[in-house]
Amino acid sequence: MGLAWYMGSGPQRRKRSGKDVGSRHDRAAKPRQDGVPVSDRILRPFRNDAHSCLRSRLVPRAARAQLAIAQGANIRPTSTELSKEILPHVPDASTPVIEVSDLHKSFGPLEVLRGVSMAAPKGHVVSLIGSSGSGKSTLLRCINLLEDSQQGGIIFEGEPISWRGEGANRRPADRIQVTRIRTNLSMVFQQFNLWAHLTILQNVMKAPVTVLKRNRADVEDAARRYLERVGIGDKCDAYPAQLSGGQQQRAAIARALCMEPRALLFDEPTSALDPELEQEVVKVIKSLAEEGRTMLLVTHDMTMARDVSDHVLFLHEGRIEEEGSPDALFDAPRTERLRQFLSHVRAA
Ligand SMILES: Nc1ncnc2c1ncn2[C@@H]1O[C@H](COP(=O)(O)OP(=O)(O)OP(=O)(O)O)[C@@H](O)[C@H]1O
Numbered sequence: 001m002g003l004a005w006y007m008g009s010g011p012q013r014r015k016r017s018g019k020d021v022g023s024r025h026d027r028a029a030k031p032r033q034d035g036v037p038v039s040d041r042i043l044r045p046f047r048n049d050a051h052s053c054l055r056s057r058l059v060p061r062a063a064r065a066q067l068a069i070a071q072g073a074n075i076r077p078t079s080t081e082l083s084k085e086i087l088p089h090v091p092d093a094s095t096p097v098i099e100v101s102d103l104h105k106s107f108g109p110l111e112v113l114r115g116v117s118m119a120a121p122k123g124h125v126v127s128l129i130g131s132s133g134s135g136k137s138t139l140l141r142c143i144n145l146l147e148d149s150q151q152g153g154i155i156f157e158g159e160p161i162s163w164r165g166e167g168a169n170r171r172p173a174d175r176i177q178v179t180r181i182r183t184n185l186s187m188v189f190q191q192f193n194l195w196a197h198l199t200i201l202q203n204v205m206k207a208p209v210t211v212l213k214r215n216r217a218d219v220e221d222a223a224r225r226y227l228e229r230v231g232i233g234d235k236c237d238a239y240p241a242q243l244s245g246g247q248q249q250r251a252a253i254a255r256a257l258c259m260e261p262r263a264l265l266f267d268e269p270t271s272a273l274d275p276e277l278e279q280e281v282v283k284v285i286k287s288l289a290e291e292g293r294t295m296l297l298v299t300h301d302m303t304m305a306r307d308v309s310d311h312v313l314f315l316h317e318g319r320i321e322e323e324g325s326p327d328a329l330f331d332a333p334r335t336e337r338l339r340q341f342l343s344h345v346r347a348a
């Protein structure tokens with residue numbers, strides 16, 4: 001009998017390679033004494049066709065419950081679901097997408113971020129400039145929760161990251177929150193990081209399909225649109241090695257956009273490119289800024305920083321040494337360190 005009785009009347013199975021495979025949760029579902037698995041009992045209110053989509057295992061359980069509530073079904077979410085997914089945080093327009101307060105980060109004895117506070121309001125471009133080793137990439141990685149930080153707050157659309165432990169033992173406490181925030185902050189790296197064995201179209205589609213479980217046909221439409229948008233719509237079937245650096249970086253930007261993120265984080269997106277190819281990417285970044293996308297941009301390109309930014313932060317030895325509008329920072333630097341940095345960059 002095995003799973004067969006369960007598959008017949010239970011939720012849709014997830015199919016891979018033509019075979020039915022149960023999720024870890026499915027396999028763990030134990031029949032009650034009356035022979036009905038716990039998970040099936042939860043879904044019993046949705047037996048009719050109108051609710052069939054709610055039974056799909058491809059829809060997270062909390063989201064199914066949320067839909068059920070919206071449709072007036074008699075189901076109560078658990079407190080865990082309530083805290084994690086059912087009541088998504090709805091920010092108002094004035095809430096910054098990203099806020100960081102007094103953030104500290106060390107690698108062993110090396111203190112890299114020494115109390116950084118900043119905010120990226122919705123629709124704004126904030127650029128981070130500073131000399132090599134000042135902590136720019138580390139700050140982006142901490143914001144995206146790719147690195148742990150030891151002290152201070154990170155707030156995403158008004159929702160503070162919850163932590164457990166302290167100091168060197170501090171870690172994000174909520175796995176679901178981490179996934180939600182990471183998928184809403186798409187990062188573009190200096191070295192593109194495209195999958196060499198996938199075509200450009202497959203690269204762009206991969207995360208929305210596999211991580212966000214979006215409908216493949218819809219994702220393909222969006223992916224083709226974003227590749228057009230960055231000017232490489234004719235490269236869908238090419239592999240990364242068949243593209244120039246500038247084209248690869250534009251593919252990486254299309255991939256980030258296809259996640260439909262709340263903000264884009266760029267870490268030196270043009271620094272691996274020849275000046276000519278660099279301009280192709282600068283053009284795309286400028287057009288994204290004009291579209292009103294929220295972006296946090298680490299760059300060595302002062303012309304781009306000046307052109308696209310609403311606000312510029314100068315990071316020096318792990319602290320924000322000076323910040324302000326591009327005009328104020330580039331035309332009238334107040335600190336000696338920024339003056340020195342700008343004269344070095346201009347001389348280079
Ligand atoms: N994983 C790591 N382990 C140990 N030290 C690290 C690690 N990552 C970065 N660092 C150190 O942290 C400091 C800041 O590095 P980070 O990469 O943030 O600098 P940056 O401002 O981005 O520099 P660049 O302009 O060269 O990219 C450097 O001294 C670096 O050596």
Ligand SMILES: [Mg+2]
Pocket residue numbers: 136137138267268
């Ligand atoms: Mg860096």
